[in-house]
Amino acid sequence: MFRVMLYSQWKWSRLIVLLGSVAGFALPIISVQGAARADSSPLQAAELLRTVQSWGVLYPVLAATLGLLVAIASWTPDHRGRHVYALVLPVPRWRYVLLRFGAGALLLAAPITAVLVGALLASWSAAIPAGLQGYPVALAVRFALAVLVAFAVFFAVSAGTARTAGIVLALIGGVMLVQVIANVARVDLDLVGKLQLVVLNWPGPLAIFTGRWMLIDV
Amino acid sequence: MTNAIEIHNLRYRAGKAFEIRDLELHVPHGAIYGFLGPNGSGKTTTMRLMLGLLRPLAGRITVLGDEIPRDVAHILGRVGFVPEQPHLDPILTVRETLAFHAAFYSTWDWSWAERLLRQFDLQDRQPFGRLSKGQKGKLMMLLALAQRPELLVLDEPTDGLDPVVRREVLSALLDYVSQRQATVFISSHLVHELERFCDWVGVMDDGRLITEVPMERFKNGIKRLRVSGAPRTPADGPFVVLAREPTNGSGETWLVRDWEPRMASYFDGPGVSLHEVIDLDLEDGFVELLRTFRGPRA
Structure with a gap:
């Protein structure tokens, strides 16, 4: 069962997975390109850190994008068939959802591996100044966690109907609207800030996306 | 004779406009039961309820001796379903669709599937989304038959098909039924078609079952x-x-x-x-x- 599910999802997500893998492989290599040139003198440590950090912003973006697109692709065949075919298959629904989730998560192993390989190559080829160190495995593990968190969140949202997605969007929109009204009325209310603290700060569910994503650090 | 499908006091509501009230329905084992009714009478909803796709507000549904929704996964392994609209993955080829479906059914019969594939003249490398309406209809019937079900629930399986394809699909169905003594629950707008092979008939209108009698009695009684x-x-x-x-x-x-x-x-x-x-x-x-x-x- 898992094999056919994986194959079906591969057909829907292969372009996303391939492009994501290429991007995941290229990103660490590009981020240290200045330091990797053997003919030029090594970059100063501060300059290298600044470069690596500026490129590092793209890792969580790539992770979120991959999670979103693969989650959508996981449910596309069922959404198109209005879930009728899926619901008449002789498996409990929780198992069907688990099969879809497992297949999507496994497909994401390709871009995660690409990030790991890219990061290892980049660390190996770069002339890292004294006092700095490469963290390819840590970066890849963090990328893997971020991709899986994004995939899980978007998988849950896109499993629902358009109405469910509408409710989620309406909730977010409602919070924003209350904040805007509070600002206009000069009421001391920082709803968005508090929400950001809860969601994006440790141990918030999306804390993995924030902070510095450094392939090379002190 | 026991019943393959039994529905008692079923109640279901979809919005304010449509309701199924106190539905009583009995499909004897081995019967070919024609389910008639105008558009919007509740035929498809009744079928979806009996397959556990929808939850009733009240009532009891028993299919092949097991209860819906409690034993739904077990029941679905013994039921072949052809929905009104083809709901398969459009980018999988015919061969891939068969492999996908086969993986979920322990009773799947590959040799029978291959025979039907040839009989229906389906190209196994063609994606489902590019098949004609007739080819889709044939593939849906193939999937339902090759899993060798005890009960076939067919929601207008020949709707929109040309007479040649319709005949091919129905002939494969009758061939299977005669071999396996399976029960068939079929809805159709083509009343003449049902008249030829159904031995029971149920008529539904406005969410209610008006009548449920053996075909001969229905035909001769009016x-x-x-x-x-x-x-x-x-x-x-x-x-x-x-x-x-x-x-x-x-x-x-x-x-x-x-x-x-x-x-x-x-x-x-x-x-x-x-x-x-x-x-x-x-x-x-x-x-x-x-x-x-x-x-x-x-």
Whole structure:
């Protein structure tokens, strides 16, 4: 069962997975390109850190994008068939959802591996100044966690109907609207800030996306 | 005879406009049960309820001896379903679709599937999304049959297919049923088609089952009678008068249900005579039944 599910999802997500893998492989290599040139003198440590950090912003973006697109692709065949075919298959629904989730998560192993390989190559080829160190495995593990968190969140949202997605969007929109009204009325209310603290700060569910994503650090 | 499908006091509501009320339905084991009704009468909803796709508000559904929704996964492994619209993955090829489906059914029969693939002349490398309507219909039937189900639930499986394809699909179905003694629950707008092979018929309208009888009784029981000299209010007869319309003079045309030839003696009274008993085919009977159900004129 898992094999056919994986194959079906591969057909829907292969372009996303391939492009994501290429991007995941290229990103660490590009981020240290200045330091990797053997003919030029090594970059100063501060300059290298600044470069690596500026490129590092793209890792969580790539992770979120991959999670979103693969989650959508996981449910596309069922959404198109209005879930009728899926619901008449002789498996409990929780198992069907688990099969879809497992297949999507496994497909994401390709871009995660690409990030790991890219990061290892980049660390190996770069002339890292004294006092700095490469963290390819840590970066890849963090990328893997971020991709899986994004995939899980978007998988849950896109499993629902358009109405469910509408409710989620309406909730977010409602919070924003209350904040805007509070600002206009000069009421001391920082709803968005508090929400950001809860969601994006440790141990918030999306804390993995924030902070510095450094392939090379002190 | 036990029943393959039993529904008791089923109640379901979809919005404010549509409701299924106190539905009682019984499909005997081994029967080919034709499920008739106009568009929007609740046929598809009833099928979805009996397969656990929808949750009823009240009532009890038993399919092949097990209860829905408690044993739904177990039941679905023994049921072949052809939905009204083809709902398969459009980018999988015919061969990939078969492999996907086969993985979920322990009873899947590859040799039978290959035979049907050839019989239906389906190209196994063609994506499902690029098949014609007829080819999609054939593939849906192939999937339902090759899993060797005990019960087939078919929601207008030949709707929109040309007569040649329709015949191929139905012939494969009947071939299977004769081999396996499977039960078939089939809905269709093509009343003449059902008349040919169904042995039971259920008619639904506005969320209610109007009648559920063996096909022969349905076909032979509804008649149009030409009578004359009948009293304005007829006494209770052995048959049910569904409608009466005046013709010329003192003559009238009656539409009756549950008619049997011996009931002609009902018209033996003075001044009353029965001139003609006109047979109605299934379609006429179905239309008249609906007409009288919606607005009795008797």
